[in-house]
Amino acid sequence: MTTQSIVRRVFAGTMIVMFALSAVVQARPMPRNVFVQQDEKRKLPPVNWIRSRKIDVKHLDIDLSFDWDKEQAIGTTVVTFAPFADTDTFTLDAALMTIESVTLVGGGALKFTYDGKADNDNLNVTLDRVYRGGEDVKVKVVYKTNYVNNASDSGILGGFGQGLRFIKPTADNPNKPRQIWSQGESEFNRYWFPSYDSPNDFRTTEIRATVAKPFFVVSNGKLMETRENADSTRTFHWKMEQPYTNYLTSIVVAETTPVVQDFDGIPVYNYGYVNETKEVAATTKNLPATMRFFSEVTGVKYPYAKYSQAFVEDFGGGMENISATTQIEEMIHDERELLDTDSEGLQSHELAHQWFGDYVTCRDWGQIWLNESFATYMQHMWTEKLKGHDEFLYADLRASHNSVLGSWAQGQRRPIVTKYYDSKDGLFDNYAYPGGGCVLHMLRKHLGDKLFSASLNHYLKLTPTSRSRPKICGSRSRKRAASRWTGSLTSGCIAWAIRFSK
Ligand SMILES: [Zn+2]
Structure with a gap:
């Protein structure tokens, strides 16, 4: 059926209903509930404008380690930014953190105020002097996270929540694997690193995360280095060279054996469980073909250094973190299940976001x-x-x-x-x-x-x-x-x- 024929049918139907209603109205007094409906007209929700910003964040260097017992990240984030106009103050968004210090890189400690809440602009910093509009400033924030992103009791899948979730074995499920994952959309990355946390700003990132063996860290962009430390931990260094928006920054900590694929010279990693590589390979077998199809339809070849999917526990679905999608682990199927069902929809949806949402982003x-x-x-x-x-x-x-x-x-x-x-x-x-x-x-x-x-x-x-x-x-x-x-x-x-x- 074409759109035009639907419109014609709907129009004809509407006319019949209108004639029928007018006959009813002529036959008896107008029902009282019509007036009630008019009285109950819904109010327009509040107006939201694109957030106005005073600084342009250019780059974030995020350095993390984790306290599994306290479900806390211990972090250092260096924010490189330029103010739009001359100023000696600036603000960042940081939710429910303990801020230990703010210092100028190459300089001394800076004065700051912080209310410990989740509002915009709540970390207020006074600089050592007036900086000109467009002049680069590099500031280091040392902090700990306090918000624990527990699974919601209302949903069986656990939902996305806000910020970092720590997955651990429980009394009911002693075999539950240990994992950490983040959720940034809409404005929840402020729960694990301070920044400008609204979608109308693009910046590059580097993330260094230190975890005990055998854990692996998945993040945005390219894995630059895996450093072995003396205390049997490893530090993973990920770098995202193309600028992108704040909510797409992601981290997943998990024990994993990736299924590696290739799309036209771009490596594709599917980070599943160590004992499920066969199932992960079966579930994701069409992923490089999907990347080719979207590259052809848009005329823009998949634009990043790698693509990955990390499959995690208690996730609400899929999240299109740039070059590093996070997926619910229940989407992995074995060959038998794949006769009846698949997860092509979820995989192709999150992959499509790499162009629509990640390469270009809504600014509000x-x-x-x-x-x-x-x-x-x-x-x-x-x-x-x-x-x-x-x-x-x-x-x-x-x-x-x-x-x-x-x-x-x-x-x-x-x-x-x-x-x-x-x-x-x-x-x-x-x-x-x-x-x-x-x-x-x-x-x-x-x-x-x-x-x-x-x-x-x-x-x-x-x-x-x-x-x-x-x-x-x-x-x-x-x-x-x-x-x-x-x-x-x-x-x-x-x-x-x-x-x-x-
Ligand atoms: Zn989506």
């Missing part, structure tokens, strides 16, 4: 469809490629339509793009995922496959030089350009979404 959570709708629709396109057009239409698109129209019918209604919302985490709903995904399908049908691919490529490569130049103007101008493009697309999409949903 009200624009989350730029991440989630695109990843959802790319996931559907992988279904089409792997399992055929009928499966794509029936299993994916039909399910997407039903989800979003179901939300609408239940009275849960919002525009796909909005700055009116109560909670940024509440925006990860059916409008962010299948809603915008359906709109993208409609655009693809209007444009045809060739122009749709060209549009994706244009969106990803609007200012191609900025990614190799992590400067203040580089990342900002790229975001402004992206916003212009999405802004014009958005108006059309919303108009179409409204027509489609009536």
Whole structure:
């Protein structure tokens, strides 16, 4: 059925209902509950603006070790930043930490105030002098984390929570493996390192984490070095050279034997359990082909030094941490299970985010469809490629339509793009995922496959030089350009979404 025929049918249906209602109204007094409904009109949620920032964070050096008993990270983070205007103060976001010292790298101790809460700008630092706008400043923060990200009792999977979760054997499950994983989205990386923790800033990172043998550390970018220490610990040094946003920084500590693959010279690591390499290999066998497909559809080859998936306990699903996705370990299947089910959807969704969400990022959570709708629709396109057009239409698109129209019918209604919302985490709903995904399908049908691919490529490569130049103007101008493009697309999409949903 085409979109136009649906609109015609809906219009005809609406007219019949309107005639029927007008007959009822003429026959008897208007029911009282109509007025009640008018009285109960919902208020618009509060307006949210893109967060204004006073510094451009350029690079983070995060150095960590862990206290498993206290479920605490002991950290040092060196923040390299430049203020936009002359200043002798700056702020960072740091949640529920104990801040032991703030010092200027190459200088002395700096005065700071910290309330120990989770609000924005709560670590206030006074510099040793006035720094000019654009001048680089390097400051070292020594701290311990205090927030324990326990699993939620309400969900069987444990959920994502905030910051670092320590997984340990329990009385009920003495075989539970020891692991540590992080969750940054939406603004939860402030629970394990201080930084600017909103999506409208890009910076590079280096992470050094020291753990006892035989634990391994997975993080963003390339593994530069594994250093053996005298106390039988190892320090893993990961470096991410392309600038990216704060919530995508990730760490996983686990005992693992990776299943290694290759996509066109780029190594791909699947970090599963040491005794499940056969199952991990079976589950992930299509991953390099998916990377090839998305590279071809977007015209942008997978852009990072490596790709990895780390499979962990008690995770809420998948999280597209840049070049280092974290996945729920229940998605691993053996050959027998794979006859009945697979996890191609989850794997392709998180992989698609490496382009949509990671390479380009929404600069405010009200624009989350730029991440989630695109990843959802790319996931559907992988279904089409792997399992055929009928499966794509029936299993994916039909399910997407039903989800979003179901939300609408239940009275849960919002525009796909909005700055009116109560909670940024509440925006990860059916409008962010299948809603915008359906709109993208409609655009693809209007444009045809060739122009749709060209549009994706244009969106990803609007200012191609900025990614190799992590400067203040580089990342900002790229975001402004992206916003212009999405802004014009958005108006059309919303108009179409409204027509489609009536
Ligand atoms: Zn997603």
